[in-house]
Amino acid sequence: MSKYIIIGGVAGGASAAARLRRLDETAEIILVERGEYISFANCGLPYYIGGAIKERERLFVQTPASFAKRFHVDVRVETEVLAIDPAAKKITVQAKNRGRYEESYDALLLAPGAKPLKPAIPGIDHPRILSLRNIPDADQLRQRAEGTRAIVIGGGFIGLEMAENLRRRGLEVMLVEAAEHVLAPFDADMAAIVEKELQAKGVSLFLGDGVTSFTGTEASVSVTLTSGKTLSADFVVLAIGVRPDTDFIKNSGLALGPRGHILVDEHLQTNMAAVYAVGDAVEVIDFVSGEKTAIPLAGPANRQGRVAADNMAGQKSLYRGVQGTSILRVFDLTAAATGSNERSLKRQQMDYKVVQRHPLSHAGYYPGAQMLTLKLLFAGDGRILGAQAVGRDGVDKRIDVIAAVLRLGGTIYDLTELELAYAPPFSSAKDPVNMAGYVAENVLSGRAEFIAYEHLLAAVKAGALLLDVSTAGEYEAGHIPGAINIPVDELRQRLSELAVDRPLVVYCKVGIRGYLAERILKQQGFSVKNLMGGYTSVLQQQ
Ligand code: FAD
Numbered sequence: 335m336s337k338y339i340i341i342g343g344v345a346g347g348a349s350a351a352a353r354l355r356r357l358d359e360t361a362e363i364i365l366v367e368r369g370e371y372i373s374f375a376n377c378g379l380p381y382y383i384g385g386a387i388k389e390r391e392r393l394f395v396q397t398p399a400s401f402a403k404r405f406h407v408d409v410r411v412e413t414e415v416l417a418i419d420p421a422a423k424k425i426t427v428q429a430k431n432r433g434r435y436e437e438s439y440d441a442l443l444l445a446p447g448a449k450p451l452k453p454a455i456p457g458i459d460h461p462r463i464l465s466l467r468n469i470p471d472a473d474q475l476r477q478r479a480e481g482t483r484a485i486v487i488g489g490g491f492i493g494l495e496m497a498e499n500l501r502r503r504g505l506e507v508m509l510v511e512a513a514e515h516v517l518a519p520f521d522a523d524m525a526a527i528v529e530k531e532l533q534a535k536g537v538s539l540f541l542g543d544g545v546t547s548f549t550g551t552e553a554s555v556s557v558t559l560t561s562g563k564t565l566s567a568d569f570v571v572l573a574i575g576v577r578p579d580t581d582f583i584k585n586s587g588l589a590l591g592p593r594g595h596i597l598v599d600e601h602l603q604t605n606m607a608a609v610y611a612v613g614d615a616v617e618v619i620d621f622v623s624g625e626k627t628a629i630p631l632a633g634p635a636n637r638q639g640r641v642a643a644d645n646m647a648g649q650k651s652l653y654r655g656v657q658g659t660s661i662l663r664v665f666d667l668t669a670a671a672t673g674s675n676e677r678s679l680k681r682q683q684m685d686y687k688v689v690q691r692h693p694l695s696h697a698g699y700y701p702g703a704q705m706l707t708l709k710l711l712f713a714g715d716g717r718i719l720g721a722q723a724v725g726r727d728g729v730d731k732r733i734d735v736i737a738a739v740l741r742l743g744g745t746i747y748d749l750t751e752l753e754l755a756y757a758p759p760f761s762s763a764k765d766p767v768n769m770a771g772y773v774a775e776n777v778l779s780g781r782a783e784f785i786a787y788e789h790l791l792a793a794v795k796a797g798a799l800l801l802d803v804s805t806a807g808e809y810e811a812g813h814i815p816g817a818i819n820i821p822v823d824e825l826r827q828r829l830s831e832l833a834v835d836r837p838l839v840v841y842c843k844v845g846i847r848g849y850l851a852e853r854i855l856k857q858q859g860f861s862v863k864n865l866m867g868g869y870t871s872v873l874q875q876q
Contacts, residue, residue, distance in 0.1 A: 339425060342366075350642050353643035377632055416434070448576035451572075484570070493509065497509045545558070576630055596616045600619075627658075670723050672721055676688065688711055689866070690871060728766070752768060801820060812869065838861065849864055
């Protein structure tokens with residue numbers, strides 16, 4: 335009979351324990367968890383604080399007792415692992431009810447997760463500065479959320495979810511982010527759309543501004559920023575990222591990465607025999623770049639738990655890497671992404687191409703269609719490298735479809751061939767994903783040449799003429815300064831108004847008429863680029 339010990343009883347650990355039991359009914363399985371709870375919905379915590387999840391009990395996917403009963407697992411909560419000894423195959427624990435003792439194992443799984451970063455900023459230990467990782471944190475924050483003003487530090491997923499949920503509770507919310515934009519997995523042009531939504535919903539943004547110190551009284555806390563500004567509130571939510579909770583294995587001989595993550599192979603085994611590791615605490619392969627990475631997400635942690643359990647039970651199973659597919663609701667918007675973004679591709683010095691579009695979530699003639707912004711990144715051979723989308727409807731399924739194609743090693747040509755479910759309330763006969771594929775295909779064939787908004791000024795300075803090909807009414811309602819207007823439907827008749835030797839940048843509302851104009855003009859010998867995403871992209875960036 336095999337004896338398995340699993341350290342950490344939430345996403346990766348609980349998944350692994352359940353899988354191990356399904357694979358081996360006779361094994362002894364011990365699940366060791368520092369906290370009072372196992373298998374709780376950490377992803378649901380911000381919504382409990384905000385009030386969308388009303389009953390606290392709903393956060394407990396399993397209780398220690400229900401898990402122990404269903405999976406016949408020895409669940410030991412309020413038991414902290416102090417050290418592991420892979421050579422002797424034993425761990426040392428400190429249990430609330432049993433004191434300190436040792437436990438031996440045949441195979442060990444480390445699923446300790448990651449803890450909130452808490453840098454050595456003066457005043458950071460003030461009791462009104464809180465982070466969110468577990469149920470006690472959520473209880474504390476929910477109590478604090480009875481107040482009127484909050485400062486959220488960090489514009490990542492948890493920071494934004496907290497900003498939204500506190501705002502929904504009626505608090506005044508200030509969001510501080512040291513980088514120029516929120517949401518690091520997204521490029522600046524996509525993050526800018528999210529920032530507009532935050533501001534529209536009353537969240538005050540302090541971007542490109544780091545924290546230099548905290549001060550406080552019994553009833554409030556103040557934050558001083560690099561810019562010299564000082565903000566005050568009832569409490570602060572510190573959400574500037576996480577670091578692996580791996581201090582207890584530091585002297586065990588386990589190989590760790592530069593930021594303390596446990597190094598594992600494709601079977602999720604560490605450098606030590608019979609020791610496996612999963613979840614937020616491990617460094618894995620980036621599925622797109624092949625580089626080492628660590629992305630703290632629930633899906634990968636659960637999947638890794640299953641793969642590690644297979645391997646522990648003697649069934650060879652591979653973990654092929656993480657692609658960082660993620661999604662976030664920001665008030666009325668949804669933002670989702672998969673794979674690499676432009677920033678990471680630039681860092682890797684990858685040659686990539688971009689298509690950004692603003693399709694409708696479903697057929698325009700059917701009521702309720704909403705514009706979304708979809709960005710696709712791909713290589714010169716058509717391989718999909720990443721995608722991002724922001725919008726009010728239909729964002730999730732577009733990113734999930736592209737994530738699936740990416741995972742299968744697909745190309746933009748595959749996107750054009752996908753047969754996706756369609757009826758007017760749901761989509762268009764040519765779904766935005768198909769359309770992104772078509773446009774990308776046009777880019778690779780050279781039929782379509784785009785210019786991104788960030789390069790527009792340089793092109794105009796170099797002598798390009800800006801040509802707005804939308805209707806006269808649209809042009810009057812708003813256009814890029816310096817642009818002339820020839821509606822696309824009049825273009826063939828008015829070609830003589832344009833000098834064939836002057837480069838042109840054409841644009842319309844979203845880019846479709848711009849492309850038609852580009853095709854007409856190119857076949858007449860003009861040098862033309864179409865402004866990516868049209869005037870809509872310009873407005874999104876301002
Ligand atoms: P955890 O789930 O963190 O579990 C680790 C457990 O190990 C902890 O309970 C800890 O107490 C225990 N432990 C650590 N050290 C020891 C020790 N020495 N002895 C005993 N026990 C120990 N991801 C998404 O994909 N989507 C989301 O919407 C999302 N929302 C999130 C919202 C919040 C507020 C948080 C905190 C996270 C969110 N995540 C989300 C991330 C996701 O929850 C994590 O990626 C996932 O839980 C990681 O799983 P894990 O098993 O590695 O670690």
